[in-house]
Amino acid sequence: MNSQLRLYCDTAQLSELRQFLEAILKQTPLSEIEQHQVILAVEEVCANLIIHSHDCNSNEFIDLNVISSKALIVFEILDFGKGFNILEYREPEISQVIKSKRKGGLGIILVKRIMDKIEFESFENKNICRLYKILNSK
Amino acid sequence: MLNIEKRLENDIWTLILTGEIDASNSVELDAAISEVVQEGAKSILIDCAALDYISSAGLGVFMSYLDEFEENNVKMVIFALKDKVFQVFHILGLDQLIIIRPTKEEALEG
Numbered sequence A: 001m002n003s004q005l006r007l008y009c010d011t012a013q014l015s016e017l018r019q020f021l022e023a024i025l026k027q028t029p030l031s032e033i034e035q036h037q038v039i040l041a042v043e044e045v046c047a048n049l050i051i052h053s054h055d056c057n058s059n060e061f062i063d064l065n066v067i068s069s070k071a072l073i074v075f076e077i078l079d080f081g082k083g084f085n086i087l088e089y090r091e092p093e094i095s096q097v098i099k100s101k102r103k104g105g106l107g108i109i110l111v112k113r114i115m116d117k118i119e120f121e122s123f124e125n126k127n128i129c130r131l132y133k134i135l136n137s138k
Numbered sequence B: 001m002l003n004i005e006k007r008l009e010n011d012i013w014t015l016i017l018t019g020e021i022d023a024s025n026s027v028e029l030d031a032a033i034s035e036v037v038q039e040g041a042k043s044i045l046i047d048c049a050a051l052d053y054i055s056s057a058g059l060g061v062f063m064s065y066l067d068e069f070e071e072n073n074v075k076m077v078i079f080a081l082k083d084k085v086f087q088v089f090h091i092l093g094l095d096q097l098i099i100i101r102p103t104k105e106e107a108l109e110g
Helices: A011-025 A032-053 A094-100 A106-114 B026-038 B056-071 B083-091 B104-109
Strands: A002-008 A061-068 A072-080 A117-123 A126-134 B002-009 B012-021 B043-054 B075-079 B099-101
Touching: A002 A011, A011 A032, A011 A061, A032 A061, A032 A072, A032 A106, A032 A126, A032 B043, A032 B083, A094 A106, A094 B056, A106 B056, A106 B083, B002 B026, B012 B026, B026 B043, B026 B056, B043 B056, B043 B083, B043 B104, B056 B075, B075 B104, B099 B104
Parallel strands: B012 B043, B043 B075, B075 B099
Antiparallel strands: A002 A061, A061 A072, A072 A126, A117 A126, B002 B012
16 A cells, blocks of 8 residues: 655644544554554654655645555655764663753654664755664564 | 643643654643743653553653753653553663653652
8 A cells, every 4th residue: 555645844734734644544454552653653754754855835845656565565754955864863861851952953862773674875956764663473 | 642631739740741852842731841940840740541552752851851850850751651652662762771660659659
């Protein structure tokens, strides 16, 4: 199954993203807690792009493709412009987050702990981040 | 959508959070905590019984106050988290850094 959503770069769009993901994930064998975590991980990547790569410019957009099979669900997040390579990003220590009072950095830690595999590729002006979650059909 | 209600009972401030906290509204949580701190709050309870979602933007708000609260002897206790929301705190190990209690009664005990 394949589903698409175009998100304009405004954080007000994040609730629409959650609703879109919820409807898809409900059809998977993931538990309610796992579905919640996957929604969070995808939102963290999208929020990061909206805020840091696109400065909340609502004329710009990111595209989300969700490809699901029986065993796997893949979230492909495409955007144009200065890429954010999630794999190269060195997330801060939690203690550092507290000391520096910085409110960022936690999101990428969540993504890396929740998803089973992450890929990033960039060519010309186009960036693709792929988040994989294995669907355990017990 | 996030709603924050502030209550003061017996010198204890309670913030009742309803809805979802994400990058679009985490500033509202920050402002609410900041307001009760300015009111001189020494004990802040965060009622999360009706909180359905929190992203890192909201978690970051709680984290940003931890040092200041320790220095100024302000006690913050989060209570009544739904399991799916608690798990988000747990993934980051924040349940070891922030006081989290199952009920308001237990939150009042500390």
